[in-house]
Every structure is written in structure tokens, then in C-alpha cells.
Amino acid sequence: MPAKVLINGYGSIGKRVADAVSMQDDMEVIGVTKTKPDFEARLAVEKGYKLFVAIPDKERVKLFEDAGIPVEGTILDVIEDVDIVVDGAPKKIGKENLENIYKPHKVKAILQGGEKAKDVEDNFNALWSYDRCYGKDYIRVVSCNTTGLCRSLYAINSVADIKKARVVLVRRAADPNDDKRGPVNAITPNPVTVPSHHGPDVVSVVPEFEGKILTSAVIVPTTLMHQHTLMVEVDGNFSRDDVLEAINKTPRIITVKADEGFTSTAKIIEYGRDLGRLRYDINELVVWEESVNVLENEIFLMQAVHQESIVIPENIDCIRAMLQMEEDNFKSIEKTNKAMGIQ
Ligand code: NAD
Structure with missing residues (x-):
């Protein structure tokens, strides 16, 4: 069964991670979240991603409905169906999501480089710290x-x-x-x-x-x-x-x-x-x-x-490490690279 991944925060990093997950044969995107019904939200739906509202609030959901962008519910309707969340929210909001959503729902989560090292169990780079992050619950992919x-x-x-x-x-x-x-x-x-x-x-x-x-x-x-x-x-x-x-x-x-x-x-x-x-x-x-x-x-x-894309394959390897899908970091790196066409 492919690993079920939720992307919380479909911005510069989030949308790229969603596309990179879709390219792998051992994981799938269960949904992506947006806070606003903008063109990125519309495009996500047109690409075939299930869209959820990042802020669990009826007024927010109504904004999407009024804009004619179909949503499947809020993050709370999907959070317990996934194996891992990749947080792509802006700096500091990732930590709030960790404390308010991921930990209470006991869901593994990857935060991004805008968050602080001390707020997670460990910090990920596929070459250096794959083994240390293996099987862990809350990890940051560094900037x-x-x-x-x-x-x-x-x-x-x-x-x-x-x-x-x-x-x-x-x-x-x-x-x-x-x-x-x-x-x-x-x-x-x-x-x-x-x-x-x-x-x-x-x-x-x-x-x-x-x-x-x-x-x-x-x-x-x-x-x-x-x-x-x-x-x-x-x-x-x-x-x-x-x-x-x-x-x-x-x-x-x-x-x-x-x-x-x-x-x-x-x-x-x-x-x-x-x-x-x-x-x-x-x-x-x-x-x-x-x-x-x-x-x-x-x-x-x-x-x-290239700031917008260098961390994307690292997020994919981090998913494999945290979900114990591949023990060898170099095998994971190779698999990710092949699927994404990385040289
Ligand atoms: P971004 O502003 O492009 O995207 C953030 C997305 O999160 C937006 O779609 C926003 O609507 C959404 N969002 C806002 N509040 C939210 C909430 N409460 N819950 C879920 N989603 C919410 O930001 P980005 O550039 O993709 O940065 C995301 C993280 O990645 C930050 O920690 C950043 O430091 C890090 N990062 C960014 C870059 C870069 O160059 N852009 C590179 C490496 C790491």
C-alpha cells in the first residue's frame, strides 16, 4: 500500500512536494490544503488533488464554496486518514500546526526550514541524518x-x-x-x-x-x-x-x-x-x-x-525514513532522483 501523504499548505514548497510525491510509486497524495480560495486552490483541484481547508472553520469553508472551488472538508476531516503530513505553511505556523493539530491527532509530520531546530525531534538531510530520523515522528527538513x-x-x-x-x-x-x-x-x-x-x-x-x-x-x-x-x-x-x-x-x-x-x-x-x-x-x-x-x-x-526546489527531494526521502519504507538512504535518494528526473 502506498504511504498516504497530506500536504498542509499548498504554497511554493507544498505544491512542489505534492507533485514530487505523485511521481513516486510508493506514496500518494491524499489531499492538499489551502487557506484561501485563490488561483492556486483552483489549480490544485484541476490537477486532481483533493482540496481541504487548512483552517477548521465554517466561515472559511464558505469562502471556497462561494468562489465555486469544491472542497472535501477541513484538515480535521482527513488528518487521521493519513500516514504523514508534510507541512508547507509559512514560517512559525508550522510549529503551531505541530502543537495544535499533528501532535493531538498523533500524526507524523515533517516541518520545513522556517521552523526552529529545537521544536522537532531531529533535523533532516538525506546524506547526513537519514538514519537518525528513521522511524521518528516529528522532523524538520532544513532550509x-x-x-x-x-x-x-x-x-x-x-x-x-x-x-x-x-x-x-x-x-x-x-x-x-x-x-x-x-x-x-x-x-x-x-x-x-x-x-x-x-x-x-x-x-x-x-x-x-x-x-x-x-x-x-x-x-x-x-x-x-x-x-x-x-x-x-x-x-x-x-x-x-x-x-x-x-x-x-x-x-x-x-x-x-x-x-x-x-x-x-x-x-x-x-x-x-x-x-x-x-x-x-x-x-x-x-x-x-x-x-x-x-x-x-x-x-x-x-x-x-535554487531556493524553491532544492528541499523537495529531501522531503520525499524524509517521508521514507520516518515511515521506515527504505533503510538505506542512498537507495531512497536514487529512487527519488529517478522518479523526479534529478541528475
Ligand atoms: P508560501 O507562502 O509560498 O506558502 C505557504 C502556504 O501555506 C500558503 O499557501 C499559505 O496560504 C498556507 N498557509 C497559511 N497559513 C496556513 C496554516 N495555518 N495552515 C496551513 N497552511 C497555511 O511559503 P513557502 O515559501 O512555501 O514556505 C513554507 C515553508 O518552507 C517555510 O517554513 C519556509 O521557511 C520553508 N522554505 C521555503 C523556501 C522558499 O524559498 N520558498 C525554501 C526552503 C524552505
Whole structure:
């Protein structure tokens, strides 16, 4: 029997997770929820998803009825029929849903990166913490930036032990559909304090990096991707080729060359469009090959993260781990990647 999955919060992350679940042969979408009867709600129904109202309230249900969008009921009408909920609600609301809905109804739940590490049992990345999250009830799939860092640090750590990592993150200001956020004409240190929260977030997945990783971040006026520059001190003897080989061997990382036209995040997104990817998603972490450099025992590289899609395959593997559907993380990764067409 395929695992029954409810997506609570059909926004940027939620709709992508719904489509990714639909692509797997061992899980199915039992329903998706919306708070408002907008075009996304209408499209969800047109795609064949059963739609439920996220807020259990008669007035809310009436809004959908008045808009002519059919709903099957509220979240409370479906919550106990599912094996797991993937929460895609905005930052901080995931925690409220955990306390008010998932825990009282004893349903396993995955929260997203906008929530706090301390509010869940553990923090998920398919390469690092699959085994730890196996069979657990409440897990957070870490943010897009943390997922990207976890993948490249995994590759580097497979070449030589990491002693110290310094990372500068250049963050996109808003998602392409977001008409409320900025800046439109500024570079904003965010957070202005150093270190930023991204280092501790990596440590929530990889506790052995405690005290070794330090990050700082700025926000810039772009919507397409985040960009990171990594400087990583390691122990051991290795060459640039060894590092590139490790990057190429690590699942869900691709390398691109500026020399071939990948001169910016804009060009990487164009590649996603040309590949015909749904919503031009690039689920892979993208490393610029020319940026990979080794100076004595220090590794440098630059990478790009498609914020809306990098965490989607992680949610799928997290479902398999929490429901104990596959013991081996690499088998789950391979299965997810194959179904989603990830390189
Ligand atoms: P979003 O605003 O695009 O979507 C959130 C959806 O949840 C909307 O459809 C909204 O109507 C719905 N919602 C509002 N209140 C709700 C409630 N009480 N219950 C259920 N649903 C509710 O947000 P998003 O960008 O998809 O972010 C969701 C989570 O994923 C956040 O924790 C965010 O930090 C995290 N995340 C976002 C990105 C990204 O770049 N967009 C990347 C990684 C992780």
C-alpha cells in the first residue's frame, strides 16, 4: 500500500512536494490544503488533488464554496486518514500546526526550514541524518541554504576531514511570486550579526561540525537563486581533481562551467527552462567548476541554490525514513532522483 501523504499548505514548497510525491510509486497524495480560495486552490483541484481547508472553520469553508472551488472538508476531516503530513505553511505556523493539530491527532509530520531546530525531534538531510530520523515522528527538513551547504560539505568531507568552514551567503530577496518583500535597490546584511544562523543550522544536521562552521549572509535584489562562497580548511593530502571527483560523485550536486555559458544564476535558471523542468526547478546544488580551488589545505568553491526546489527531494526521502519504507538512504535518494528526473 502506498504511504498516504497530506500536504498542509499548498504554497511554493507544498505544491512542489505534492507533485514530487505523485511521481513516486510508493506514496500518494491524499489531499492538499489551502487557506484561501485563490488561483492556486483552483489549480490544485484541476490537477486532481483533493482540496481541504487548512483552517477548521465554517466561515472559511464558505469562502471556497462561494468562489465555486469544491472542497472535501477541513484538515480535521482527513488528518487521521493519513500516514504523514508534510507541512508547507509559512514560517512559525508550522510549529503551531505541530502543537495544535499533528501532535493531538498523533500524526507524523515533517516541518520545513522556517521552523526552529529545537521544536522537532531531529533535523533532516538525506546524506547526513537519514538514519537518525528513521522511524521518528516529528522532523524538520532544513532550509534551502542549509541543504545546499550540507551537500557540498558532505562531498568535501569525503575527501578530507573538515577542520574549519567559512561561508559567505548571498541570499535572494524574495521568491519570484512574492510581491511583498525586498530590497529592490540595496544590499542588506541579514542577519547583520556574524555569525549568521546558517552555521548552527548545519550543526543541527551534522553535530560534529559544532565550533567548526561560521557563516555570514547578505540579501540582494534577485529572485532566482542563492549563491554561497565556501572556504574550508581540511586535514590530509588531496588535489583539486580529488575534490571535483568527490563533488561529482555526491548525489544531487551538478557542476557547471562559466566557460560553457553558465556565467550567472540567471543562466542556470535558463538551463532549467531549457531542460523543460516543471516550474524550471533545479533540485540539484549547482557548483561552478572553475571556482573549485585548493590552496595548501584549504578548499574554495562557489555554489548556487535554487531556493524553491532544492528541499523537495529531501522531503520525499524524509517521508521514507520516518515511515521506515527504505533503510538505506542512498537507495531512497536514487529512487527519488529517478522518479523526479534529478541528475
Ligand atoms: P508560501 O507562502 O509560498 O506558502 C505557504 C502556504 O501555506 C500558503 O499557501 C499559505 O496560504 C498556507 N498557509 C497559511 N497559513 C496556513 C496554516 N495555518 N495552515 C496551513 N497552511 C497555511 O511559503 P513557502 O515559501 O512555501 O514556505 C513554507 C515553508 O518552507 C517555510 O517554513 C519556509 O521557511 C520553508 N522554505 C521555503 C523556501 C522558499 O524559498 N520558498 C525554501 C526552503 C524552505
